[in-house]
Amino acid sequence: MIHLKNLVIGYEKQPLVKEMNGCFQSGSLTAVMGLNGTGKSTLLRTIAQVQKPLEGYIHFPGFKEMTMSWLPQLAEVDRSFPIQVMDVVSMGCWPKLSLFRALKATHYHRVHLAMEQVGILDLANKTIDQLSGGQFQRMLFARMLVENSDVMLMDEPFVGIDTKTRDVLLNLIMELHQAGKTIIAVLHQTDIVHRYFSDLLLLKEEDVLWGKTEKILPHFHDSFRWAEPHLMVNEKIKLSIVEA
Numbered sequence: 001m002i003h004l005k006n007l008v009i010g011y012e013k014q015p016l017v018k019e020m021n022g023c024f025q026s027g028s029l030t031a032v033m034g035l036n037g038t039g040k041s042t043l044l045r046t047i048a049q050v051q052k053p054l055e056g057y058i059h060f061p062g063f064k065e066m067t068m069s070w071l072p073q074l075a076e077v078d079r080s081f082p083i084q085v086m087d088v089v090s091m092g093c094w095p096k097l098s099l100f101r102a103l104k105a106t107h108y109h110r111v112h113l114a115m116e117q118v119g120i121l122d123l124a125n126k127t128i129d130q131l132s133g134g135q136f137q138r139m140l141f142a143r144m145l146v147e148n149s150d151v152m153l154m155d156e157p158f159v160g161i162d163t164k165t166r167d168v169l170l171n172l173i174m175e176l177h178q179a180g181k182t183i184i185a186v187l188h189q190t191d192i193v194h195r196y197f198s199d200l201l202l203l204k205e206e207d208v209l210w211g212k213t214e215k216i217l218p219h220f221h222d223s224f225r226w227a228e229p230h231l232m233v234n235e236k237i238k239l240s241i242v243e244a
């Protein structure tokens, strides 16, 4: 469980939203929504402990040795670095390796499997500057699969990618959820949140609403009447895992 207690997030002593209290249960699937600039990414960074809260704290009861991984926003990542796809995905093994220890056959097997799951095996030897947005996101997702952490934080996983990639990643998120991972994802797509995410944390100006999606989502529509049509995805999306 991830417990937020009187948590205030922000920068330079300026809070972004009201204090937060509540829990992400282990194995829960939570969407974080809100208008631009309300603090969604800041909340993820604070949970990941790369940023300090202004007030309050986060603790992790029930986890003995909790591991956490992070899927960054595509726009935040430097895509010009001269490195191959396979090397990026292999980085997912690093947190579990002691310093300077080489990858073993089992690690390579995991890397291979993850690239296969996201459909980028044929891109293994390409450098990352040769990838499309969707291929790049699949690669970052494969790295996260290799990390296999207890908690997975995803910052706008479906922005800047094609619908086919979105469906592949959404299927994998559902599989990870069924495997018991705790998933917290910043999302803008209300129909995906409505259909697939059981819990919703909604950041509104000066307010935080948190609970079951069916109760909270209508409040998002209140503040989002001007929702950008291109962010609303096709209702015909087919997900094998959900329909099985």
Ligand SMILES: Nc1ncnc2c1ncn2[C@@H]1O[C@H](COP(=O)(O)OP(=O)(O)OP(=O)(O)O)[C@@H](O)[C@H]1O
Pocket (backbone or CB within 6 Å): 011, 016, 034, 035, 036, 037, 038, 039, 040, 041, 042, 043
């Ligand atoms: N390092 C920083 N220092 C100061 N202010 C920052 C910093 N990073 C972000 N901010 C500001 O904090 C606010 C919240 O930013 P954040 O990226 O968390 O919002 P968001 O809800 O994720 O937005 P979006 O939907 O546009 O990604 C914004 O007004 C932003 O300009």
